Amino acid sequence: MHDVVIIGSGCAGLTAAIYAARANLKPLVIDGHEPGGQLSLTTMVENFPGFPEGILGPELIENMRTQAKKFGAEFKAGVVNEVDLTRRPFKITAGKDTYDAKTLIVAAGASARMLGLESERKLLGYGVSTCATCDGFFFRGKPIAVVGGGDSAMEEANFLSRYASKIYLVHRRNDFRASRIMIDRARANQKVEFVTPAIVEEILGHGNGAVDGIRVRHAETGAVREIKLDGVFVAIGHDPNTTAFRGKIETDANGYLIAKNGSKTTIPGVFVAGDVQDHRYRQAITAAGSGCMAALDAEKFLEEHEGQPASASFESDSAKHQAVAATPAATVESA
Numbered sequence: 251m252h253d254v255v256i257i258g259s260g261c262a263g264l265t266a267a268i269y270a271a272r273a274n275l276k277p278l279v280i281d282g283h284e285p286g287g288q289l290s291l292t293t294m295v296e297n298f299p300g301f302p303e304g305i306l307g308p309e310l311i312e313n314m315r316t317q318a319k320k321f322g323a324e325f326k327a328g329v330v331n332e333v334d335l336t337r338r339p340f341k342i343t344a345g346k347d348t349y350d351a352k353t354l355i356v357a358a359g360a361s362a363r364m365l366g367l368e369s370e371r372k373l374l375g376y377g378v379s380t381c382a383t384c385d386g387f388f389f390r391g392k393p394i395a396v397v398g399g400g401d402s403a404m405e406e407a408n409f410l411s412r413y414a415s416k417i418y419l420v421h422r423r424n425d426f427r428a429s430r431i432m433i434d435r436a437r438a439n440q441k442v443e444f445v446t447p448a449i450v451e452e453i454l455g456h457g458n459g460a461v462d463g464i465r466v467r468h469a470e471t472g473a474v475r476e477i478k479l480d481g482v483f484v485a486i487g488h489d490p491n492t493t494a495f496r497g498k499i500e501t502d503a504n505g506y507l508i509a510k511n512g513s514k515t516t517i518p519g520v521f522v523a524g525d526v527q528d529h530r531y532r533q534a535i536t537a538a539g540s541g542c543m544a545a546l547d548a549e550k551f552l553e554e555h556e557g558q559p560a561s562a563s564f565e566s567d568s569a570k571h572q573a574v575a576a577t578p579a580a581t582v583e584s585a
Contacts, residue, residue, distance in 0.1 A: 251339060251350045251351075251352070252276070252277070252278045252349060252350065252351045252352070253275040253276060253277070253351075253352050253353065253552060254270045254275045254276075254278070254352070254353050254354075254355060254545070254548050254552075255277070255278045255279075255280065255340070255342055255349055255351035255353075255355070256270070256277050256279045256280070256354075256355045256357060257280050257282060257330050257342070257354070257355070257356050257357060257358050258279075258280075258281075258282045258287065258356070258357035258358040258359055258491075258524065258526070259279055259280075259281045259282060259285050259286055259287065259311075259315070259325070260284070260286060260287020260288065260289060260290075260311070260357065260359050260524060260525075260537060261287060261289060261311075261314070261524065261534045261535075261537040261538045261541065262287075262357035262523040262524025262526075262537040262538065262540055262541035262544070263279060263282075263287075263355070263357035263358075263359075263523070263524065263541060264279070264311065264314040264315055264317075264318055264538075264541070265314065265523075265537070265538040265539075265541030265542050265545070266355050266357060266523055266541035266542070266544050266545040266548075267318035267323040267541075267545075268314065268317050268318045268321060268323070268545075269541070269542050269546060269549075270323070270355075270545040270548060270549065271318055271321035271322045271323040272321045273545070273549045274322070275548070275549065275552070276323070276324065277318075277323050277324070277355075277545075278323075278324045278325075278326060278349060278351075279318070279323055279324065279325045279326070280326050280327075280328055280329075280330055280342070280344050280349075281325065281326065281327050281328065282328075282329060282330070282358055282359070282491065283329045283491070284359060284361065284491075285327070286307075286308065286312075286315075287311070287359045287524075287525075287537075288361075288362065288380070288381075288525075289307040289308070289310060289311050289534055290307060290308050290311050291307065291374055291375050292306075292307030292308075292375055292381075292384065292385075293306060293307060293375045293376065294306060294307075294388070295307050295384070295534065296387065297383075297384070297533075297534075297535070298310060298534050298535060299535065310534070328344035328345050328347060329344060329345070330342055330343065330344045330358070330494050331343055331344065331345070331494055332494060333354075333494055333495060333498060335498050335499070335517050335520060338352060338519055339351055339352055340352075340353075340354050340519070340520070342354065352519065352552060352555075353519045353520070353521070353548040353551055354519065354521070355513075355521045355522070355523060355541075355544045355545065355548055356499070356507060356515075356520065356521070356522045356523070356526055357522070357523040357524045357526060357537075357541060357544070358490075358491040358492065358524075358526045359490075359491055359524055359525045359526055360488040360489060360490040360491060360506070360525040360526060360529070360532070361488065361489050361491060362380035362381075362484065362487075362488050363484070363486045363487045363488065363489060364484060364486075365397065365450055365484060365486070367450070367451075367452065367453060369452055369453040369454070369455060370453050370482075370484070372455070372459075373453055373455050373459065373460075373461055373482075376455075376459045376460055377453075377455070377460050377461030377480060377481050377482065378453060378481070378482045378483075378484065379482070379483050379484070380483070380484050380485070381483075381532070382396075382405075382406040382409050382410050382483055382485075383409070383533065384533075385481075385483075386409060386410045386412070386414075387413060388481075389410070389413050389414050389480060389481045390413045390414075391413075391414075391415050392413075392414055392415060392479070392480040392481065393414060393415055393417075393418070393478070393479040393480060394410060394414045394416070394417055394418070394479050394480060394481035394482065394483060395417070395418040395419075395445075395450075395464055395481070395482045395483070396410065396417055396418070396419050396420070396483045396485055397420045397421070397450055397482065397483070397484050397485060397486065398420075398421065398484070398485035398486045398487075399421035399422070399423065399425075399426040399427050399486075400426070400427045400428050400485070400486070400487065401427075401428045401429055402485045402487065403419065403421070403428065403485040403486070404419075404426075404428045404432035404433060404435065404436040405432060406483055406485045407419050407436050407439070407442050408435055408436055408439055408442070410483065411439050411441040411442060414441065414481075415441070416441055416443065416479075417439075417441055417442045417443070418443050418445050418477055418479065419436060419442055419443065419445065420445045420446070420448050420450055420464070420466060421444070421445070421446045421447065422446075422447055422448065422449050422469055423446065423447050423469070424446050424447050445466060445477070447468065447469035447470060448466040448467065448468055448469060448475075449466060449469055450464055450465070450466055450482075451465045451466060451467050451474070452464065452465040453465075453482055454476070461479065461480055461481055461482055462478070462479075462480075463476055463477055463478045463479055464476070464477050464479065464482060488525070488529065488532070489505070490504070490505045490506045490507070490526050490527075490529070491526060492506070492507055492526060498517075499515050499516065499520060499522075500515065504529065506526065506527055506528070506529050507526050507527045508522075508527065509521075509522050509540075512543050512544075512547055513540060513543045513544035513547045514547060518551070519548075519551055521544040521547050521548055521551075522540075522544065523537070523540040523541040523543065523544040524537040524540055524541060525537060527540070528540065
């Protein structure tokens with residue numbers, strides 16, 4: 251029996267673990283399928299407070315993990331594939347292991363959609379990025395590409411024009427999912443050149459592991475073109491890691507868990523934090539802040555329910571709390 255089980259080990263989950271552990275709740279953290287979250291795939295982080303010279307993403311995550319362990323947090327590797335939230339204690343299944351929890355913090359994050367190229371995987375964090383806010387500063391005066399056709403791609407192209415000398419906006423079709431106003435803003439930006447309909451076939455790299463350019467194929471004529479540039483921003487959307495919670499916790503139309511009154515969900519004792527419920531900001535600092543909120547809310551919940559049997563059933567409220575799930579998640583954006 252655990253007072254607190256935390257699903258996810260990114261900024262949100264680790265911050266929740268630090269706060270819960272300092273409250274002597276001895277939290278159990280289940281790493282998830284991306285241990286460390288998206289920061290573990292990031293090189294230099296320069297916008298996290300307290301590090302004026304910046305810090306490597308994996309180093310920041312390891313420091314937070316060490317801090318949580320210092321206060322008594324326990325970590326288990328594994329991916330949660332099933333949860334039973336109909337009664338307390340909640341049951342969480344990860345592989346062959348099952349854990350009982352008086353409270354649950356879901357900080358499973360969201361995974362950026364990728365193009366699926368081997369070169370993209372190798373150069374992720376070395377010129378290939380999924381976060382303009384995080385990495386745009388590193389491309390001052392350099393040409394870059396933004397891949398995508400939704401609002402995020404248009405927004406990132408405009409944002410990155412503050413830094414980059416040139417932005418190639420690459421999209422596989424001539425039409426876009428983005429709103430008309432966002433398309434018009436991007437087209438009006440003198441630094442942005444639309445490359446459509448084009449498919450990125452390869453991200454070209456130096457021998458020292460840095461982006462050198464991209465190879466694109468015209469979707470209609472098949473003509474191949476190489477574009478010299480220094481960075482590639484993939485902006486084709488994110489998928490929240492909520493498969494195990496579909497139909498059990500309320501989600502929005504895109505599958506993101508819904509937080510109410512801080513970090514609370516429609517199920518008493520279940521809290522959410524980080525990118526699993528945030529499709530707007532998606533920053534390390536906002537994830538950490540929401541992780542703090544979730545831990546404090548869990549601590550307060552446990553105090554208020556002290557002396558009550560942990561097995562108190564929520565089944566009488568199941569129609570209210572668990573029949574609220576949205577329909578299967580729609581895509582947030584599409585390339």
